[in-house]
Amino acid sequence: MESLPLFPLGTVLLPGVRFPLRVFEPRYVAMVRHLESTTAREFGVVAIRRGHEVGSHIPELYRIGCAAVLKNVTRAEGHLVIEAACSRRFRIESVDEGGAPYLVASVEWLDLQAEDVAVEATNGARRAFESFSRAVGAHVQGLPQDPGRLTASVLDGLGLPLPERQKVLEAGDATARLRAVTRLCHREEGLAEVLHCRAATVTPSSRLSPN
CATH class of the missing domain: 2.30.130.40 (LON domain-like)
Known part of the structure; x- marks a missing residue:
């Protein structure tokens, strides 16, 4: 300890x-x-x-x-x-x-060594968020290349409550977290299509504003 x-x-x-x-x-x-x-x-x-x-x-x-x-x-x-x-x-x-x-x-x-992030997980998260954004009629600005910042940015863009964000943190290594946000993108896209939700702009951010 x-x-x-x-x-x-x-x-x-x-x-x-x-x-x-x-x-x-x-x-x-x-x-x-x-x-x-x-x-x-x-x-x-x-x-x-x-x-x-x-x-x-x-x-x-x-x-x-x-x-x-x-x-x-x-x-x-x-x-x-x-x-x-x-x-x-x-x-x-x-x-x-x-x-x-x-x-x-x-x-x-919990993270005892450097993580090798699966390329397919990174690409999958990016595609899933772009698909979600199209479903809600939003324009995506500034998705980062780094897998860790990409995960955080997609999560910010989805605008989910704290317990859902915590589940992503707890999902496992960097690859598991990317796959978790990918599933959330698919879920939110489905809900948006059922509820006919639309948005003007989705601007993911990997930074926390000063409080």
């Missing part, structure tokens, strides 16, 4: 995604300052199953999250803006709520 500082969020992040985040709560400011003093600069991002990002109450968390490496910190009045890159997935085995100002988890790593 390895210890990992936790940053609970009201969203799901996937491996391969870079994201900005505004940090203002004292406990997470303390976490960032601790990370800046370490070599690994790694922390865990995990989605909140029930509860809120802010406040004294400890939220109920999903067990599987994604580690992120702190890349840059910008200081502003009253808060920090951090830039981080998601890397490997983990499973939470236990959470220490009192050893530090922030949550620290004992985690088991």
Whole structure:
């Protein structure tokens, strides 16, 4: 087991995604300052199953999250803006709520080696999302080439709720996650055709807007 500082969020992040985040709560400011003093600069991002990002109450968390490496910190009045890159997935085995100002988890790593992504899975996800977009009369802008960012972008473009996004994270390795979003594209396309849904533009994004 390895210890990992936790940053609970009201969203799901996937491996391969870079994201900005505004940090203002004292406990997470303390976490960032601790990370800046370490070599690994790694922390865990995990989605909140029930509860809120802010406040004294400890939220109920999903067990599987994604580690992120702190890349840059910008200081502003009253808060920090951090830039981080998601890397490997983990499973939470236990959470220490009192050893530090922030949550620290004992985690088991799920991605133990570099992943070889199946080309057919990448191409299949791209085709499925393009087909979904045509079904809803949408124009697709900016699908990335990288398999990890492609998965996140397609998931963003589908606009699915958090539990569905969490299932993609939990689906397995990068190839399994691509196949998961491919199935979701087919499902949403079928629903769109039944319900006669139409949209103007679908703009996938692999970045999380600052909150």
